[in-house]
Amino acid sequence: MKTLFDRQIQFHQTALNLQAHRQQMIASNIANADTPHYKARDVDFRAALQGALNTARGGVQMTATQVGHIASAPTPSLESLTGYRTELQSAVDGNTVNMDVERAAFAENALHYEASVTFINGMLRSMNTAITGQ
Numbered sequence: 743m744k745t746l747f748d749r750q751i752q753f754h755q756t757a758l759n760l761q762a763h764r765q766q767m768i769a770s771n772i773a774n775a776d777t778p779h780y781k782a783r784d785v786d787f788r789a790a791l792q793g794a795l796n797t798a799r800g801g802v803q804m805t806a807t808q809v810g811h812i813a814s815a816p817t818p819s820l821e822s823l824t825g826y827r828t829e830l831q832s833a834v835d836g837n838t839v840n841m842d843v844e845r846a847a848f849a850e851n852a853l854h855y856e857a858s859v860t861f862i863n864g865m866l867r868s869m870n871t872a873i874t875g876q
Contacts, residue, residue, distance in 0.1 A: 747869065754862045760790050760823075761855040767824060768848045771839050778835040782827040784847065790823040 744752075764785045774780040829838045 747865070750865060751862070754858050754865075757858045758855065758862075760785065761851055761858065763824075764851050765848070765855065768844055768851060771827075772841070772844050772848070775837070775839040775841055775844070778837060780837050780839060782829075782839045782844070783824055784827045785823050786825065793823065 767783050767785060771780075771782045771784075827838065827843070830840050830843065832838075
């Protein structure tokens, strides 16, 4: 049986994993800003987090013990949650990276990542205070 604390930690862990993956995607976009025909990629964070949480709440994973058994729904991978960013302005070489958009997304994602780490630290500090009384 999962406690409220376990669920909160799992939520923030999932958020951190998604934010780290998104940060890598944005960094890849920035690194390929001058690559011809490179298509900028991104993760719809809200949809990805909601999908991950719905999968986590799905209950017990089924195990197929016979060939005819129905397999359980697979857990979505981070790569499957990745899509191409909407092109705002076309480039002559076919590259869809817009450095202003990428910088803003990078800063926003870094802020969200830091907020998640701060929430986890606060929860752990509260738990430590509850256990030690100090």
